[in-house]
Amino acid sequence: MDPSLPPPPPPPMVPSASIPPPPPPTEAPPPPPPAPVEALAPPPPPPAAPKEEEPKPVEVVVAPQAAPAPAPKQVLPEPDCAANDWQTGFCWAFIVKFHHASLIGRGGISNVLDLENGLHTEGHSEVLSTILQRFVLAFKPLIKDMKDKTLPKHLVRTIDTCLGFTSMSVYHDCPAGVFAPAIPLPTGEKDEADRKALNPLRKMFQANRRDDEPSEGSHGGEDAVGSRIWEMDWRERLKLLRQLVDWQLAHSESIRQIIQDNYKMGHQKQTDFNSKTNPLIVQPIGQDRKKKRYWAFDDSPRIYTSTNPYKKQCPLTPATSTKDELLHLIEEFRQPISPTFIATQEATIAAGGPAAKKAKSAKNLEEKGKAVEVEMARWLEEEHLPLIEKEEARLDRARKKQEQMAIAIAQADVRTSRTRRSTRKPDYVNGGTGNGDDDDDGNASDSSGYYSSSSNRNTSKGRTSTRAASPEEWRGERRSTRVSLSNNKMAMDEAAAAEQDPSTMIPFPPSPEPEPASTNAGEEGAVEKMEGIVEKGDSAASLAQGGSEIKEEGMSEVGFGGAVGENGVKVEMSS
Incomplete structure (x- = not known):
């Protein structure tokens, strides 16, 4: 072996039988390592597979399931006209039961069709104005100047007052389906601003106020606010009518009195709920x-x-x-x-x-x-x-x-307020004491020395009175018929007595010879004078005391102090 080379790696360690093998993986035990060739002992038995532990029961916690959502309720579609809105029938039933005599047959109101047409009318509506006036008077019956021109300001004030009642309204902030308001009702004296803020007419005025209109607090401001009723659509008008009906049923003294009288409200057992005896109850047919x-x-x-x-x-x-x-x-x-x-x-x-x-x-x-x-x-x-x-x-x-x-x-508008004819009081002239132009109408006396006057009654301007001409042409002052009849009877009695005893006649000083009777030509209603002298003892003559006028005119209307003798000869007394 070359000493320069690195030593070879040591041989792998052979596991001893006394040392247990490592735990096999959970998937599958690995195969045993091959035994070395040099080992003469038999290979060890394979290790026993580890016992699998029984799985513990798992407690499954089921979350509580929410209750199934209810099926959505069928929502009624919005009515397309006032006839299909239930509030129209409700308001009309109220008018029929409580304001029949004061509304139906007046102001163009005959049936519910007129109310529906009034709600749909753009701008001013006579029918709606008549109904609103009656509704306002149900709360404030002492209003004297209630008419179409003053309705806007009275309507605004009435709504402000009704919003202060201790009852809910459609204008209060209340969640859907909840009968309690979201905030306390503004019923106190300090809540006047809050009540006005709920007024639908004031809301509309603040939203679209024009530059030429006065403010709410200035002169004429309430009229401008109330006139917004004519700018509302039919839904807002109907909503306001329905709310006024609710307020009347709950707070109007006159309406409450009608309810109490018809239901005979007192003890609960005595309350009348019979539709045959109580006209306020409406039952389906x-x-x-x-x-x-x-x-x-x-x-x-x-x-x-x-x-x-x-x-x-x-x-x-x-x-x-x-x-x-x-x-x-x-x-x-x-x-x-x-x-x-x-x-x-x-x-x-x-x-x-x-x-x-x-x-x-x-x-x-x-x-x-x-x-x-x-x-x-x-x-x-x-x-x-x-x-x-x-x-x-x-x-x-x-x-x-x-x-x-x-x-x-x-x-x-074209008639005069004076029932009597306008005329000027005539100026009566006796005994020729008038102007020289009237000398022809002077006094005349007969040969016996008895006075007979046939003077004409002229005005200061020379106008001849037409009283003696005919009853239709006479335009003088009116006189009492009752007094005239009484005086006529007295004069007739005196004339009859004088006819029987002429010595009772009163002589008068002689007067100038009368000129021939003349007619005032050119003047309307001239009176022809008697020609000649009335002979003494004439059966057609009548003479009254204090000087008299004998005119050969038969008149149905005799003035004060006059009398009608025989053959239509009229005797009048001059004072």
Whole structure:
């Protein structure tokens, strides 16, 4: 061996029999190493495989499974118009029961269709204005200037007041399905700002206030805030109406008094829940085979349908709106049950078995539902239709009356407030003491020396009085008929006495000879004077004391102190 080379590696160590081999791997024991050639002893027996330990039972902890999620409830779709919204029927039923006399037949309101049209009207609506005025007066009946022009400010103040009540409203912050508010209600005196912040009209005003509009606190600010009612859509208007109805039912004194009177509220056992004696209770007119309930809130063709009203979701939709639709519904109620359905159920019942009981129950329910439908058809035709015609006639009379009042108001502008004719008091002239132009109308005396006056009554401007011309042409002052008749009777008695005893006549100093009677030409209503002298003892003559005028004019209306003698000769007394 070359000493320069490295020594060879030592031979591998041969394991001794006394030393146990290392533990084999868990997968599989390795084969025993080959025995060296030099070893003469027999190879050791292979090591025994280690005993596999029995696995311990594993405790499986199962996590508690969550309860299966409930099936999502069917959510009703949003109504596309006011007619399909349950709040419309609710508000109209309230109007019919509590404001029938003050609203229906006034302001263009006759049935629920007018309310629906008013909700959909863009801008100002006369129907909605009339309803809101009545609702505001239910809270504040002492308002004297309630009219369409002052409605906005009173509406804003009423909503502010109602938001301070200790009851929830649709404008309070309340989670869905929870009847407790998220925050305490702003009912205190210090919470006035919070209540105003909940007012929907104030919210809308702050959101879209125009530059030319006043602020809320300045003069005319409440009018500008309240006018936002005419800018709301039909959903917001209906929401506000419904909330005002809720507030009236809970807090209006007049409405609460109506409820107390009709329900006879006192002791619970005495409360009247009978729809026949309590007009405020509304009961369905019946239920059809499909379990749909039918409602009639007023005497109109509008009939509503609903599901179970005691469930949370209960849509209230119109079934009929006109008389033709109502007649068609009556015919549907009278349709018989399908013969195919009856034959099928009877065959199932005859076959027996578990299905027979169900078929029998289904047949009985169908027959009972049909009986109810026939009864509803009878009630609608015999009782409801006559009420509809009677209500239509009443509304037609009310409409004509309103038209006549409108015409009278329009004509009142051109009328004068004075009921008497405007005239100037005539200036009476006696004995020729007037102007020289009237000398022709002076006094005249007969040959016996008795005085007879036939002077004309002229005004200061020379106008001849037309009192003696005819009753139609006389435009002088009005005189009492009762006093005139009394004086006429007295004068007639004196004239009759003078006719029997001429010595009782009072002589007067002679007067100048009368000139021929002349007619004032050109003046309307001139009076012709008597020609000649009335002879003494003439049966047609009558003479009164204190000087008199004898005119040959027959008049139906005699003035104060006058008398009518025989043959239509009128005697008037001059003071």
